[in-house]
Amino acid sequence: MSVTAQDALIHLMIIAASADMHVTETEIGRIDGLVSRLPVFEGYDRSRLTSVANGAVDLVNANGLEGALEQLLRSIPERLHDTAYALAVEVTAVDLLLEQEELRFLELLRDHLDLDRLVTAAIERAARARLRRVQ
Template identity: 45%
Template sequence: MIDHHRALIYTMVLVSASDGDMTDPELKTIADTVRLLPAFRGFELRELTTVARECTALVNDEDGLDQALHAIKAGLPVKMRETAYALACEVVAADGKASQEELRMLELIRHGLELDRLNAAAIERGARARHMVP
């Protein structure tokens, strides 16, 4: 079982990599999130690349996506599931566009974490509002 730090990072990596293009704004959002959020206290930033590679290696295995989603759910306390979804939404919004693959991955994460649709919509709207430009 992975710890909550890894589960949160896996969630962000999954959405970023889902369209086959981990953009610079997405990668910066992931790094900034790990550096600044209280949920990552005690996590060494220098480990971020290693954890991201673990996630991508897992996803490349047979049934890897299902395994990753299961690991994320198992690694998170229930009270942090919305946090994971919020971080995924922040990564998707970071580059100003959401691909169909990213939106599908958000849906898979939402279902995998058993999040209420209304709460998830509020989280999505908040991320969209934070990344809006004139």
């Protein structure tokens, strides 16, 4: 299976959102917002979002989480690995409460992406700062 880098990034966000077995409307809204405004998704046909999201679920069901990650990361250039991690963090952190399953998924993704621990810590801290509310 070969997917575009953009589709692979969306697959990762969907998998991240479903890591705790419960995808919220807030997570779906965040994914839609990220796809609509980030430069990495420039030119992406947002009408495909639902079918691509369903494809992410099918991919995990067919190959397991490890197999799905291996396939998806082959489609994402190394220069976008930190972007892939940042997108996954953004989706999981949207409610400012990370469940144990989400933390395990992020750790697994970090290991597969082979990102420096300081880089991932900075990405995680930036997401918390961006998503924090006054009240």
